Amino acid sequence: MRLKDLFITICAVSALFPAISAQAGEFKAKPSIMLGMEHNDNVFLERYARNSDYISKARPTLNLGYKASSLKLGTGYSYDYRHYLNGSRDDTETQDANLAAEAVFIENMLYLKASDVYTRTTLDSTRDTTGENFDVNQSDRNTVIINPYLVLRLDPLSDLTLSYTRTGTWYKEAEGIDKREEAVSVEVSRELSETTRVNAGHRYSRESDRTGGYVRRDAYAGAVYGRGSELGLSLKGGYTWLDPEFGKSYSRLFWETSLFRDFTAVKATLSSVSSVVENPLSTPQWRMTHSAELSKRTDTASMKLSFYLHEYRGMEERALQTRVYGNRGSLMYDLTGDLKGAFDYTIEKSEHRRAHTHTVRGLLSPGLTYSISADDTLTFAYNYASYKSPELGTDNYKNNRFTIELRVNF
Numbered sequence: 001m002r003l004k005d006l007f008i009t010i011c012a013v014s015a016l017f018p019a020i021s022a023q024a025g026e027f028k029a030k031p032s033i034m035l036g037m038e039h040n041d042n043v044f045l046e047r048y049a050r051n052s053d054y055i056s057k058a059r060p061t062l063n064l065g066y067k068a069s070s071l072k073l074g075t076g077y078s079y080d081y082r083h084y085l086n087g088s089r090d091d092t093e094t095q096d097a098n099l100a101a102e103a104v105f106i107e108n109m110l111y112l113k114a115s116d117v118y119t120r121t122t123l124d125s126t127r128d129t130t131g132e133n134f135d136v137n138q139s140d141r142n143t144v145i146i147n148p149y150l151v152l153r154l155d156p157l158s159d160l161t162l163s164y165t166r167t168g169t170w171y172k173e174a175e176g177i178d179k180r181e182e183a184v185s186v187e188v189s190r191e192l193s194e195t196t197r198v199n200a201g202h203r204y205s206r207e208s209d210r211t212g213g214y215v216r217r218d219a220y221a222g223a224v225y226g227r228g229s230e231l232g233l234s235l236k237g238g239y240t241w242l243d244p245e246f247g248k249s250y251s252r253l254f255w256e257t258s259l260f261r262d263f264t265a266v267k268a269t270l271s272s273v274s275s276v277v278e279n280p281l282s283t284p285q286w287r288m289t290h291s292a293e294l295s296k297r298t299d300t301a302s303m304k305l306s307f308y309l310h311e312y313r314g315m316e317e318r319a320l321q322t323r324v325y326g327n328r329g330s331l332m333y334d335l336t337g338d339l340k341g342a343f344d345y346t347i348e349k350s351e352h353r354r355a356h357t358h359t360v361r362g363l364l365s366p367g368l369t370y371s372i373s374a375d376d377t378l379t380f381a382y383n384y385a386s387y388k389s390p391e392l393g394t395d396n397y398k399n400n401r402f403t404i405e406l407r408v409n410f
Contacts, residue, residue, distance in 0.1 A: 026066060027066050028065040028066075030063040031060070032060070033060045034058070034059040034060075034406070035057070035406050036058075039053075040055060041400045042399040042400070043084070043089060045136050045399060046397060047396045055082050057082050058080075058081045061076065072101070074099070075097075076097065076098050077096070079093070080096070081093045092134065095140075097116075098116065098118070098119070099115065100114070101114045109151060109152070110150055111148070113145075114145065115145045116144045117144075118141070120135075120139075120140060121140075123173065125278065127324075132383070132399070139171045141176070141280075147163065147165045148164055154188075157190055157192075159188070161201075164183070165184075165205075168181075169278075178210070179208070179213075180207065180208050184204050185202065187201030188200055195226060201219075202217070212245035212246045214243055214245060215243040216240060216242050216276075218238055218239070218240050220254075222235055222236030232259070234256070236255060238255075240253075242315060254274050257271060257272045257273070267295045268293070270293075271291050272290050272291075273287075283315045288310070289310050289311075291306060292308075293305070300334040301331070301332060301334065303332075305327075306329070307325075307327050309324070312324075322352055322353065324351075325348070328346045329345050335368075340368070340369045341366075342365075345364050346361070347360075361386070363384070363385050363386075365383050375408070376407060378407075379407070381405075383401040384400055385397075386399075
């Protein structure tokens with residue numbers, strides 16, 4: 001089916017589905033549509049040859065859900081169409097789709113989780129730009145995961161979990177490297193008290209792609225401690241062995257730690273993670289992340305302030321490739337019962353060690369949302385992006401976007 005035909009079909013289904021869903025007791029349906037207009041003063045994100053345009057947008061969405069005692073299904077589909085009024089480029093059309101399923105074959109023993117997600121993603125693993133522009137340095141990605149697992153109760157306080165996971169990742173753009181992975185794992189967990197649980201396990205996986213792939217083995221142990229929403233601590237550490245099809249074998253420690261404490265006046269969260277992450281343009285990377293976050297929520301406002309540091313290294317080398325550190329903040333405030341204000345910002349510096357240069361990125365996003373009714377909203381937003389680099393020409397530009405969007409839920 002062509003995308004334009006699919007667009008018309010989704011609009012028709014969105015209009016008709018309230019009558020259908022009213023008769024389906026165990027089904028839930030939520031069709032909606034977004035109509036908008038945007039002025040973009042730098043469509044192609046150029047430093048000097050800036051092209052501005054007015055962009056009309058339409059995004060119909062349909063979310064469906066089904067829940068039974070042994071089966072839970074959820075699916076969502078969005079079609080995004082954009083028309084450039086001044087003809088700076090051809091019209092664009094993309095899709096977002098996801099399907100999630102959870103099944104119980106034997107109560108308290110045999111389960112299945114499966115998902116299929118089709119979405120837009122950035123090709124730069126160190127910088128997510130999907131919220132800034134529509135398609136520069138991005139690609140459609142489809143990820144399918146199938147995970148049957150068996151849970152055996154060893155005693156009233158201990159469980160043994162045996163799991164098999166098959167994952168497939170596909171990129172629309174030729175630069176993206178498609179990957180397939182199969183993994184088996186075993187984990188033992190035990191409840192020590194009402195607040196503490198410990199676990200240990202081993203995972204064996206094999207990944208294949210056009211660069212050759214590798215075999216990976218992880219051994220780990222961890223503990224979780226929590227007192228409701230007041231205090232929480234999680235610790236996980238282990239060792240990874242990697243055997244590439246081409247090249248030498250190597251190993252490395254990994255960890256995941258997180259601590260949060262609610263001081264009533266403010267909630268503080270500290271985390272440190274060292275793990276393997278997906279890299280669309282090459283083999284996966286080692287990423288070490290340290291972050292600190294302060295958050296506050298009241299009846300009329302929510303605030304968040306975070307500081308972070310990311311370090312990226314290649315799988316087969318210990319030399320630092322990229323270091324990213326920055327500060328991010330957000331504020332949401334109820335101005336009236338129907339009018340909400342929002343403000344987000346990001347200040348970030350990326351040090352590119354191989355290129356011996358850096359990039360400074362600044363993002364600013366204030367906006368207002370007015371509730372026309374319980375289900376329909378009108379949003380006014382401004383997005384500003386600034387990139388500066390002494391050496392990288394593509395990382396020198398400014399972009400201003402003014403947007404108005406109407407969202408209607410049927």
